[in-house]
Amino acid sequence: MTIKLIAADMDGTLLTSDGQLPKGLFPLIHTLWARGVRFAPASGRQYYTLYEQFGEIADELMYISENxxxxxxxxxIISFEAMPVEEVCRAVETVRQLPGVYAIVSARHGGFYEDDADPAFMKSMAIYSTRRTKVPDLLEFVRREPVCKIAVFCEGRAEQVLLPAFGSFAQSSQLAVSGADWMDLMRPGMNKGLALHAMCRKLGIAPEECMAFGDYLNDLELLQAAGESYAMASGHEALKAAAKHIAPGNDEDGVCRTIRDVFGIDKC
Structure with missing residues (x-):
């Protein structure tokens, strides 16, 4: 079946290890656009961060953001899936009780946080959230502003510290470990795979007409939703076991190389 939509995770997948987009990506996306194939970054990053990152071709893309x-x-913006206010408040209160743990919440107009004491949190947050604002009281903020995601930070210990600490949320929120430092909380059932289905409905295509790339556990549903799934060779072992195919690693231009091979496109 002909591929009409390609979705690719960003960190560890499309981006190099130093956070750069691969050379030749923009001309490749132009070529795909001319063939009627859409390209979609699929990330835990903020929508505004992704849109600005793709600069001159931003309007040619579709976006899966905030996981x-x-x-x-x-x-x-096609969809914004807000969480129940009570759940957001409970998560903020939980973060406040955990040493070395910080949070940023995603609202319609950017990200909001209350604690800037940790340099590692501030540095990592700046990468993922271009529009971010410090507020004096995050709990007061989330009581009046719809929030679609809570990103919780614990340097180097997301799986070891955050998963157990937020275990009680598993029945009422979607939990996704999105890297060594971060875990995301969203509405139940929310994931990149559901977002891919929303894109398919928008475009009038079938999931079998999609190709998807990922490297970490929060990409599992995305790969499961696509007809052709690729885990990066440098990715999480559980994801590689679930994917149809293995692509070269992110520092080997794996996404672009695979797309060029599948579509028969010469390197630009």
Whole structure:
């Protein structure tokens, strides 16, 4: 079946280890666009961060952001899936009780946080959230502003510290470990795979007409939703076991190389 949509995770997948987009990506996306194939970054990052990152071709892309909670077609936001206020408040209160743990919440107009004491948190947050604002009281903020995702930070120990600490949320929120430092909380059932289905409905195509790339546990549903799934050779072992194919690692230009091979596109 002909591929009409390609979705690729960012960190550890499309981006190099030093956080750079691969050379030749923009011309490749132009070529895909001319063939009627859409390209979608699929990330835990903020929508505004992704949109700005793709600069001159931003309006040609579709976006899965906030691990699926926000979906956009160019500058148009297609969906924003807010969490129950009570759940957001409970998560903020839990973060406040944990030493070395910090949070940023995602609202319609950017990210919001209350504690800037940890340099590692501030540095990592700046990578994922271009629009971010410090507020004096995060709990007061989330009581009046809809929130689609809570990103919780614990340097180097997301799986070891955050998963157990937020274990009681598993029945009422979607939990996704999105890297060594971060865990995301969203509405139940929310993930990149559901976002891919929303894109398919928007485009009038079948999931079998999609190709997806990922490297970490929060990409599992994305790969399961696509007809052709690729885990990066440098990725998590559990994801590689679940994927149809293995692509070269992110520092080997794995996404672009695979796309060029599948579509028969010469390197630009």
């Amino acid at each position: 699926g909670a926000v979906v956009a077609d160019g500058a148009e």
